[in-house]
Structure formats: structure tokens, C-alpha cells
Amino acid sequence: MRIGAIPDGAVERLGLMLGQLPTPIGEAMYAMPVARSLQVAQRTGILGALAEGPREPAELAEHLGLQPVGTIRVLDVIASMKHVAQRPDGRYELTRSGRKWLDPRSDTYLGDFLADTAYYWDWYAGLEDLVREGKHVELHEKGPEDPYWRSYIRGQYQLARLSSAEVAKAIPLAKGAHSVLDVAGAHGEFSMALCRRHEGLRATIVDLPGSAGVGEQIVAEAGMSDRVRYLVGDMFEIDYDGHYDGALCFNIIHHLSPEQIRALFARIRAVLRPGAPLCVLDLYDRPGGQRANLASVLGLFFHLTSGADTYTVEDVSRWMGESGYGKAEAKSFRRLPDLRLLIAKAV
Ligand SMILES: C[S@@+](CC[C@H](N)C(=O)[O-])C[C@H]1O[C@@H](n2cnc3c(N)ncnc32)[C@H](O)[C@@H]1O
Structure with missing residues (x-):
């Protein structure tokens, strides 16, 4: 009917x-x-x-x-x-x-991410203010109890599940590596994928309280709380508590200015063992500012939601070099078109 x-x-x-x-x-x-x-x-x-x-x-x-x-x-x-x-x-x-x-029983369910995009609706309503006056949304300033965090981080988790095994395979941890630092690691899926791959590896995630609270639940549901711990606080201020055999910095630098990125890389460098890789997964601009279709949409989204910008592989590689790392290598993934993983080892 x-x-x-x-x-x-x-x-x-x-x-x-x-x-x-x-x-x-x-x-x-x-x-x-x-x-x-x-x-x-x-x-x-x-x-x-x-x-x-x-x-x-x-x-x-x-x-x-x-x-x-x-x-x-x-x-x-x-x-x-x-x-x-x-x-x-x-x-x-x-x-x-x-x-x-869209079936919650599917391993590739993205329903929470879809629901989360309803927040984007309001943000895009402010696009004209961004273009006219440079006004952007601040994604990460809501209080830790705000229901926004659950929606945001569960959504990001569902997205990360689609590529985490492929990405973990590309991360060159040394044989016998036992610790990895995951800065702004949120839901923990990339850390958990590394732990699934490397017996004996433990991960430490640094994130803000609202995100870390949701991430801890996700990690507990996956039965991995004994391998993945959280340090709750601001990545620019918190003590990273130890030394590490590798570090992840995924989908965060597009929220930061070049000065903040260099400061973050240097903070991470201070806790990495010599030879340990820093891995930076993000959307990068092409040299000369050309953007592919997806990159142009995401570039706008990142600017709208942080006021920052996306950067070229060349820029980020240079900032890695200036922050105590060797030559960077870029890897691409079938499941993450337009994103690149930049890897440089601590010197
Ligand atoms: C887009 S999510 C990326 C999550 C995960 N790394 C991934 O690739 O799926 C960005 C994360 O950065 C965290 N974040 C933003 N500013 C931060 C800060 N100053 N200190 C620690 N975490 C921060 C947010 O809370 C959020 O969990």
C-alpha cells in the first residue's frame, strides 16, 4: 500500500x-x-x-x-x-x-557515523560565516559529558574498523616491539589492530576526557583493556609516561597549525626510542594546491571544523625532519583513497 x-x-x-x-x-x-x-x-x-x-x-x-x-x-x-x-x-x-x-549486525556497519553527520548539518549552516568572516566550529571544546562525544567517537570507530588491519600491516614496528604511543587515538581501533598483529605489544592512547571515556568503553567491549591503556588529557601538556617503540598520529594534524604540528612531533620524539617510527595518517594536499574530489570536500570540512588546513606530504615530511626524524616515506591504501601514511624514524 x-x-x-x-x-x-x-x-x-x-x-x-x-x-x-x-x-x-x-x-x-x-x-x-x-x-x-x-x-x-x-x-x-x-x-x-x-x-x-x-x-x-x-x-x-x-x-x-x-x-x-x-x-x-x-x-x-x-x-x-x-x-x-x-x-x-x-x-x-x-x-x-x-x-x-546499515545493519548493526554487519562488521561494516556505519550507522553511528551516519547519525553523527547530523551534527555536520548545523556546521555547514555556518559555511557563509566561515567564508565571510573566518568563523569556524571548534569540534573538541565540548564538555566531557556532552552526548556529542559518544556520537563522534563511535562513528570514527566504525570508520576506522574498515581500514585498521590494512593500516596496521603497513606500520614498520621492529620485531619484539612492546610499546606504541597513539596520540589522539580516541576509540583505540588502530592501537587494537596493532596489538592484534604483534603479540606482546601494548598501546598507550592519549586523548581528551570526552573522547577517552568513550574509547575506554570500546576497548573494554573488544576485551583489550589489558593491552590498551588511556592517558587522559591534552596531547600538548600531558606527560606521555614512558618510552615507546613507535607512535601514531592519525587524523589529527589537519586540526592543527604548522607550529602546533612541529611542537607535537617534537614532544613525541622526546619519548621515542632511536629508530622508532612516527606514523602520521592524514589527508594531504597535492603539491601546487590541486585537490582531488574527496580531498576538496574533506579539506573544506576540516577547515570548517577547526580553522586549520590540510598540508602537503612535502611540508609534513619537512616538519618531521625539523623535529628530530629521518627521511619520511609515504604509503597509500586501497581502502583509504586520498589519505597517506607518512612514516619517519626517530634519529
Ligand atoms: C578525528 S579524531 C581521530 C581519532 C583516531 N586517531 C582516528 O584516526 O580515527 C581526532 C581525535 O583527536 C582528539 N584530540 C583533539 N585535540 C586534542 C588534544 N589537544 N589532545 C588530545 N587529543 C585531542 C579528539 O578528542 C579526537 O579523539
């Missing part, structure tokens, strides 16, 4: 119509409803309920305490992206790709 006034095929026809509009109009009109429908379907439980099995839309709306017309319209927009489909009997279900990313 169909509800409301949306005729069959209307969403597809809207897509076609928008496709015929001059490109900027089509893109502006399509991107907003698609993004918002996905966020709302996740946050209201629509996608979670569909993960349990096919549902008739009126019954689904009633079950979740939602409005039937709004529910079906959102479902139709998501169907146009092929994450859900309507069956001949009128019920909606997750498609194969929908089940892969």
Missing part, C-alpha cells in the same frame, strides 16, 4: 528532472534532501527497524511514533540512492548495500 501523494516513480522522475536542470541547481537541490533523509532515517530508527526485516511503511511509522507521509517520503529519497528498495507488496527493505553498511 502506498501512502500520501507521491506517485510511483516520482522520486526517479525528480532525479531526472534535477539532472536536466543546470548542474549547480540540480546538485544543490539533490544533495540536501539526500543527506538529510539519510540522517533522519538513521536517527529516528527507520533504518534500524528495516535491518530487522521488510516493513510496511504505515505500520513502520506507527511502530516508531512517526508521521506516515514524512516517513514514506524519506524512504523514497533513500530508495533513489538504492540503500532501500520497495518490494512489489509495498513493503520497504534494506538492499544488499543497505545491509552491508
Whole structure:
């Protein structure tokens, strides 16, 4: 049974119509409803309920305490992206790709990350202020009890799970390495992946209280609290408490200024054993400022959410050299297009 006034095929026809509009109009009109429908379907439980099995839309709306017309319209927009489909009997279900990313039982579930992007909606509402006046959002200044941290760090964890094994394999820890420092390590997934690979390795994560609290729970759920410990505090101030056979600095330097990056690398250098690698995973600009598609979108996002910028591999390699490390080597990953892992050894 169909509800409301949306005729069959209307969403597809809207897509076609928008496709015929001059490109900027089509893109502006399509991107907003698609993004918002996905966020709302996740946050209201629509996608979670569909993960349990096919549902008739009126019954689904009633079950979740939602409005039937709004529910079906959102479902139709998501169907146009092929994450859900309507069956001949009128019920909606997750498609194969929908089940892969949106079924909580899937190892590649990204539902918490999708829900977290609802915060981005408000931030992008401030884009004009960024461009006109340089006003940016400060991601990491919320109090530790703010529910934002759970949403943010669970989302980042789900994303990290997709690549952590491949990244861990590329990190050149010496045979018998027994300690690694993970600066701004948050959920701990990259540390846990290294520990899974290297018997006898223990990881120390440094992060702010809000993030560390969520990370400690994630590590405990994974049964790895005996291998991964947290030092809670600001990475520029806290004592790193020991000496290490390697260090990770993942997805953090795009939040920092060049001066802060050099200061951070030098602080890490002070606790690394000679020859131990510092590994910096991030999105890098291409020389000459050229950006690929994904990099241009992420570059804008990072600037909006920190006021800082992305840097070239050459710049970051030079800052490593100036902070007590040897020549840097860059590695790329199949699962992380546009990101690079820069590795340089403490001298
Ligand atoms: C984008 S997440 C990256 C998490 C993880 N390294 C990864 O690659 O998935 C950035 C992390 O940096 C942490 N962070 C930001 N500023 C920090 C600071 N001054 N001291 C310690 N951690 C900080 C945040 O709390 C957050 O957990």
C-alpha cells in the first residue's frame, strides 16, 4: 500500500528532472534532501527497524511514533540512492548495500557515523560565516559529558574498523616491539589492530576526557583493556609516561597549525626510542594546491571544523625532519583513497 501523494516513480522522475536542470541547481537541490533523509532515517530508527526485516511503511511509522507521509517520503529519497528498495507488496527493505553498511549486525556497519553527520548539518549552516568572516566550529571544546562525544567517537570507530588491519600491516614496528604511543587515538581501533598483529605489544592512547571515556568503553567491549591503556588529557601538556617503540598520529594534524604540528612531533620524539617510527595518517594536499574530489570536500570540512588546513606530504615530511626524524616515506591504501601514511624514524 502506498501512502500520501507521491506517485510511483516520482522520486526517479525528480532525479531526472534535477539532472536536466543546470548542474549547480540540480546538485544543490539533490544533495540536501539526500543527506538529510539519510540522517533522519538513521536517527529516528527507520533504518534500524528495516535491518530487522521488510516493513510496511504505515505500520513502520506507527511502530516508531512517526508521521506516515514524512516517513514514506524519506524512504523514497533513500530508495533513489538504492540503500532501500520497495518490494512489489509495498513493503520497504534494506538492499544488499543497505545491509552491508546499515545493519548493526554487519562488521561494516556505519550507522553511528551516519547519525553523527547530523551534527555536520548545523556546521555547514555556518559555511557563509566561515567564508565571510573566518568563523569556524571548534569540534573538541565540548564538555566531557556532552552526548556529542559518544556520537563522534563511535562513528570514527566504525570508520576506522574498515581500514585498521590494512593500516596496521603497513606500520614498520621492529620485531619484539612492546610499546606504541597513539596520540589522539580516541576509540583505540588502530592501537587494537596493532596489538592484534604483534603479540606482546601494548598501546598507550592519549586523548581528551570526552573522547577517552568513550574509547575506554570500546576497548573494554573488544576485551583489550589489558593491552590498551588511556592517558587522559591534552596531547600538548600531558606527560606521555614512558618510552615507546613507535607512535601514531592519525587524523589529527589537519586540526592543527604548522607550529602546533612541529611542537607535537617534537614532544613525541622526546619519548621515542632511536629508530622508532612516527606514523602520521592524514589527508594531504597535492603539491601546487590541486585537490582531488574527496580531498576538496574533506579539506573544506576540516577547515570548517577547526580553522586549520590540510598540508602537503612535502611540508609534513619537512616538519618531521625539523623535529628530530629521518627521511619520511609515504604509503597509500586501497581502502583509504586520498589519505597517506607518512612514516619517519626517530634519529
Ligand atoms: C578525528 S579524531 C581521530 C581519532 C583516531 N586517531 C582516528 O584516526 O580515527 C581526532 C581525535 O583527536 C582528539 N584530540 C583533539 N585535540 C586534542 C588534544 N589537544 N589532545 C588530545 N587529543 C585531542 C579528539 O578528542 C579526537 O579523539
